[in-house]
Amino acid sequence: MDTLKSPEVVLSVKNMIKDFPIGQSNNKKNLMRAVNDVSFDLCKGEALAIVGESGSGKSTGARILTRIYDKTGGDITFKGQPLEEFVKEHGTLEYARQVQMIFQDPFGSLNPVHSIFHHIARPLLIHKRGNKETVEKLVYELLELVGLFPAVETAEKYPHELSGGQRQRVAIARALAVDPEVILADEPISMLDVSVRLGILNLMADLKDKHGISFMYITHDIATARYFAEKTAVMYVGHMVEWGSSDKVTQTPQHPYTQLLLSAVPEAGRSGRRELGAKKGEIPMWKPDTKGCPFSARCPRALDCCSESFPEVTQVADDHFIRCHNI
Amino acid sequence: MNNSITSDANAPVPHHESEFRQKCRAAWMKTKAFFHGNPPAIIGGFLMTVILLGALFAPVLSTHNPDKRVARPHEAPSADHILGSTRNGRDVFSQVLQGARKTLSVALFAGIIATVIAVSVGVTSGYFGGKIDEWMNFATNVFLVFPQLPLLIVLAAFLGQVSSIVIAVLLGVTSWPWGARVIRSQTLAIRSKEFIISAEVMGESKVRIILVEILPNLISIVFGGFLGTVIYAMGAEAALGFLGLGDATEVSWGSMLYWAQVSSSLYTGAWWEMLVPAIALALTGGALALINMSIDQVSNPKLKTGPHLKLWKKLNKEANKRRGLV
Numbered sequence: 001m002d003t004l005k006s007p008e009v010v011l012s013v014k015n016m017i018k019d020f021p022i023g024q025s026n027n028k029k030n031l032m033r034a035v036n037d038v039s040f041d042l043c044k045g046e047a048l049a050i051v052g053e054s055g056s057g058k059s060t061g062a063r064i065l066t067r068i069y070d071k072t073g074g075d076i077t078f079k080g081q082p083l084e085e086f087v088k089e090h091g092t093l094e095y096a097r098q099v100q101m102i103f104q105d106p107f108g109s110l111n112p113v114h115s116i117f118h119h120i121a122r123p124l125l126i127h128k129r130g131n132k133e134t135v136e137k138l139v140y141e142l143l144e145l146v147g148l149f150p151a152v153e154t155a156e157k158y159p160h161e162l163s164g165g166q167r168q169r170v171a172i173a174r175a176l177a178v179d180p181e182v183i184l185a186d187e188p189i190s191m192l193d194v195s196v197r198l199g200i201l202n203l204m205a206d207l208k209d210k211h212g213i214s215f216m217y218i219t220h221d222i223a224t225a226r227y228f229a230e231k232t233a234v235m236y237v238g239h240m241v242e243w244g245s246s247d248k249v250t251q252t253p254q255h256p257y258t259q260l261l262l263s264a265v266p267e268a269g270r271s272g273r274r275e276l277g278a279k280k281g282e283i284p285m286w287k288p289d290t291k292g293c294p295f296s297a298r299c300p301r302a303l304d305c306c307s308e309s310f311p312e313v314t315q316v317a318d319d320h321f322i323r324c325h326n327i
Numbered sequence: 328m329n330n331s332i333t334s335d336a337n338a339p340v341p342h343h344e345s346e347f348r349q350k351c352r353a354a355w356m357k358t359k360a361f362f363h364g365n366p367p368a369i370i371g372g373f374l375m376t377v378i379l380l381g382a383l384f385a386p387v388l389s390t391h392n393p394d395k396r397v398a399r400p401h402e403a404p405s406a407d408h409i410l411g412s413t414r415n416g417r418d419v420f421s422q423v424l425q426g427a428r429k430t431l432s433v434a435l436f437a438g439i440i441a442t443v444i445a446v447s448v449g450v451t452s453g454y455f456g457g458k459i460d461e462w463m464n465f466a467t468n469v470f471l472v473f474p475q476l477p478l479l480i481v482l483a484a485f486l487g488q489v490s491s492i493v494i495a496v497l498l499g500v501t502s503w504p505w506g507a508r509v510i511r512s513q514t515l516a517i518r519s520k521e522f523i524i525s526a527e528v529m530g531e532s533k534v535r536i537i538l539v540e541i542l543p544n545l546i547s548i549v550f551g552g553f554l555g556t557v558i559y560a561m562g563a564e565a566a567l568g569f570l571g572l573g574d575a576t577e578v579s580w581g582s583m584l585y586w587a588q589v590s591s592s593l594y595t596g597a598w599w600e601m602l603v604p605a606i607a608l609a610l611t612g613g614a615l616a617l618i619n620m621s622i623d624q625v626s627n628p629k630l631k632t633g634p635h636l637k638l639w640k641k642l643n644k645e646a647n648k649r650r651g652l653v
Contacts, residue, residue, distance in 0.1 A: 104521075126529060
């Protein structure tokens with residue numbers, strides 16, 4: 001499948017599937033399919049934004065990539081090698097060094113009983129990037145890199161003494177401490193005040209451009225996806241429905257769901273109410289044997305075949321793909 | 328690097344002060360903050376200090392040898408025998424000091440055993456989950472439904488009149504399930520926090536995650552559970568002693584009660600022989616319970632009493648008056 005292609009692919013995902021067990025009935029295990037047939041490539045020094053509403057499988061995808069969850073099906077390739085082989089050859093620790101994660105909640109991602117110094121020194125010591133003498137200097141350098149001044153005082157503080165934006169910067173510094181190739185940012189700005197969001201986004205953009213780190217940027221907010229990421233993929237209930245270069249996806253959206261997402265972005269200049277133009281359908285619970293397009297119940301342009309089969313990939317423009325029956 | 332920290336002009340502590348003194352100062356400030364506006368801590372801490380000092384300096388403080396006949400039977404409290412004498416002519420004051428050593432060390436030892444088991448079982452099953460959790464939870468439930476005191480009585484009776492070390496071990500291995508449950512549920516809550524997931528993603532080892540990331544978050548609950556177990560173990564030790572299942576030749580608060588009962592001291596009017604060890608037990612239990620309460624207040628600010636609450640109540644009353652609610 002020729003999905004998001006670019007010269008140097010770091011992490012590649014093909015037809016990834018993840019099922020979660022949801023209790024039992026009639027001695028048969030019920031499964032919920034959180035991620036279905038998802039494929040994308042993550043390129044060096046580029047960001048891929050994954051956009052979608054809550055429960056669309058964005059975070060599950062990222063957690064499979066960090067090996068918190070195991071995938072049910074599909075292939076993950078890291079640096080040209082299948083993930084399992086890479087881990088077997090280089091060890092879990094080496095994969096952990098190369099792929100790091102930033103979490104959504106800056107209040108939950110730092111241990112309240114440890115100082116900032118501990119949080120950043122640990123990854124350095126685990127991955128032997130510093131010893132007892134040099135680690136202090138490295139910690140201060142990292143804190144300054146993410147814009148926390150003065151570094152020495154900040155390192156002595158505890159998480160509760162910092163603001164949300166500062167904590168998220170600490171979380172980024174911790175992810176950077178291992179010198180990763182890929183950072184999976186799981187809604188890094190959605191819990192922050194609007195006023196500090198841009199600062200965090202610009203910091204990540206700097207890291208992407210200057211250090212060549214690849215980002216997978218998970219977000220609700222399609223506007224920041226265009227601002228930060230080169231590529232955007234829109235997900236709905238575990239399915240990728242539209243993807244391609246961020247400009248094309250956000251400027252000329254083809255899939256009805258993407259159009260709905262874009263019309264839901266509030267604009268400062270707009271006044272009065274505006275109808276969203278979608279049916280108030282149910283968001284389906286996806287099971288391995290569910291058929292059709294997940295969006296068909298809410299889609300204003302739904303055809304008869306939409307509830308029968310999930311559409312194939314159609315290329316609508318150069319670097320712009322969509323899965324929809326009614327283009 | 329180090330130099331730049333200490334020579335910083337904004338540093339609150341002058342840099343000529345040595346590191347050790349800084350640490351002492353910080354510890355002192357913390358202690359003061361703990362006791363400030365915390366009456367249970369002050370009362371409990373004071374009582375416990377007195378009791379511990381009494382136990383520690385028992386050989387110096389006791390006026391007579393607690394194991395020797397030093398008076399006539401059932402002598403009332405007097406200047407020579409401050410708390411009177413027993414049926415066998417032992418000095419009650421010296422015995423109660425000596426008994427404090429035995430009873431407290433048994434209770435502490437049992438508390439330590441129970442806490443170690445509770446923490447290891449609770450944290451392991453809470454952190455690893457799955458099959459390990461199922462089995463450990465099963466074991467915990469089995470121990471939890473055993474009626475503890477009858478079990479102890481049967482075990483102690485089966486083993487004959489046993490020494491206090493055996494009693495401490497018995498108490499320790501039967502009183503951990505309650506603490507294990509609390510610690511397990513708390514571990515489950517912390518385990519799903521993102522800082523644990525991020526430590527896992529970072530490649531931190533499981534042992535370090537448990538010891539460095541999870542355990543420090545459990546300190547107050549572990550300590551609270553420890554004190555609760557000590558109170559329980561003290562009561563159970565006294566109960567076993569009172570029933571004559573401990574070693575009656577050792578002086579402990581339990582065996583003192585046993586001898587007081589055997590000599591029917593209350594019927595003969597020698598109330599001091601029965602009341603002194605009973606009050607000692609009650610005071611120690613109360614002091615520990617007060618300390619436990621004060622720790623609860625630190626770990627759970629919602630339970631906080633003291634000046635803040637008093638001020639709030641006062642302001643609330645005034646506000647209600649102004650609104651005409653009273």
